[in-house]
Amino acid sequence: MYQTQKKGIYFFENQSIGLPLQPEIKNLLFNPNYFNKNMNHYEVTFIIDPVLSGDEIKSTANTYEALLKDQGCSIVHVHEIGLKQLAYPINKKSSGIYYCIEFTSIDGTIIGKLELSLRRDERIMRFLTVRLDKYGIKYNEDRRTGKISAYRKKEAKKKPSDAQSAPVARQEVKAPAPAPVVAAPVVVNEEE
């Protein structure tokens, strides 16, 4: 079966068209999920000025959600990261409210409009738009369902284990400590 299938493709590539198929076109033809995966996933993260009141912050985030919806994007998820300390001051402010919106769109023409309005907005301190690859989409999905917190779990595990191992280590240190004290005078005596 496999061989016949292979032959079929071979024939298709070389004789009916006369040119080897480009890998992109090949994927298009042979991937049954191609048309479902046509939508690109994007993720826009922005920092909102913390001076604003809570309602203003929410309305800021909502305007961009609405803007994306107006342009025909479907919003996958809005992640409110919340108030965070900035690693370095931006506009003489040392903290900011992080928002992350994940959305899907057929093409990237929306990105230009979105970034232009973000740039014009004085309430936005920084923003970053990223196209997600398939691993990124899966990562975000897993994070939403709570599958990914392994790193934090690992840390949580480490802390009790450290606490347990610490007293043991101290005991071990204590035990050999008196030995050299006893041995030292003996050596001195021999030299004398």
Place this chain on the structure above:
Amino acid sequence: MASRDDIKFLSNPTIGQQRKKYCRFKKFGIKYIDYKDSEFLLQFINEQGKLLPRRITGNSLKYQKLVAVAVKRSRHLAILPYVADLLK
């Protein structure tokens, strides 16, 4: 004949040996590096906030490049600093 077990070493023979480095992304199957996860990215930068070289982290070339991109993105968003002192 002296077998391996009979030989007594003056010093522990395993002391000088280095543990073989490995790419953690390949080993644990991590495919995506999140630029918003500062705790994870802190493992790949030094005290000054500079990227650690591959010879220290053991990353494969593919993932070192992805790490570099993720660190640069998080610097832009002020999640990681561009320059720092005593970061860790």
